[in-house]
Amino acid sequence: MSSTLLSQHTYTESKARLFWQGTLAMFPLSVAVLPWGLLAGSFALDAGLNPFESQALSAILFAGSAQLVAIGMMKAGAGLVTMLVTILFITSRHFLYSISMRDKISPLPIRWRLLLGFLLTDELFAICGQQNDKQFNSWYVLGAGLSFYLAWNLATLIGIVAGSLIPQLNQLGLEFAVAATFISIVIPNIKSLSVVAAVLTAIVLSVGLTVIQFGGSLIVASIGAMLAGYVTEKLKGEQI
Structure with a gap:
């Protein structure tokens, strides 16, 4: 019995260690995306969304470039179909990401596939997309993806609060964070x-x-x- 408990304890520690390793690997990109999240939150308010709707956009859509485009199209009065088609095209690169990672993720249970699929972003693919089968671990990927999700939503919340207190926050040049984030992702690859x-x-x-x-x-x-x-x-x- 004691041997079984020890084995379970070791396995739990291993999962926790891999989770935090993924979180640490994603940390630089989580920090780099903060200005981008600030922009998304303040821009949503500027487009006429209320604070709850602005935060829900980050919590549900969870796609920085698509969010900014969607908000801009809302502000311009674009139709729903036009918005959906545009967002579908912008996020279609995730289809390529999923194909690239299919062999690693497909053996996992459905709950893992759905969770990691939702968390899959440019940043997560940059961290985990090039790992081989031996390097890939679902807990490591979960740590990287979930920490980035929380950082993005926290940045959005700060942007919503700051946007309601600081006039014209979205005109302070924060949009450069979008380009800077993608540059930091592309160059190492x-x-x-x-x-x-x-x-x-x-x-x-x-x-x-x-x-x-x-x-x-x-x-x-x-x-x-x-x-x-x-x-x-x-x-x-x-x-x-």
Whole structure:
């Protein structure tokens, strides 16, 4: 009996240790996303949402770029169908993330698959997406994903409170946090020629099309970058 209890205690400690290791690995990105969350909270108030609705947007949708776009479209009076289609396209990259991590997550029970699927973000994929089967551990991923979820919602709450107290908070340049967060995610993963081609194509298209005020610059840049990476990979016969 004592041996069984000792084994269970050791297993519990192992789960807790892996959970906190994931939390620690995600900590730099959790800190980096704080200005982004502040912007999302204050921007939601500015768009006419009440504090409860603003916080629920982060708690339920939990997608920074999609939230900001959705709020902007609400403010502009866009229709529901237009908003849903736009958000679907913006978040479609998560479909690619899920395909990449399918072999690791599919053996898990359904409750784990649903939970980790909800917590899957750009940041979580950057931390755990490249792990091999031996490195991957559901408790580690849970620690990373859940800590980021809590940090995002805390930042949103602070943004809601600050937005109600500080006029024009969303005009203080906090939107640069969006670019800074994605830059910190992308740069460590530039390890092959195909990724370089994708990144350069995305930069050129997004900046160039924005300068000429092309309405679909984000969409065109995303598709162009994926095509550039795919073509480069095929021509060079490399693996991303």
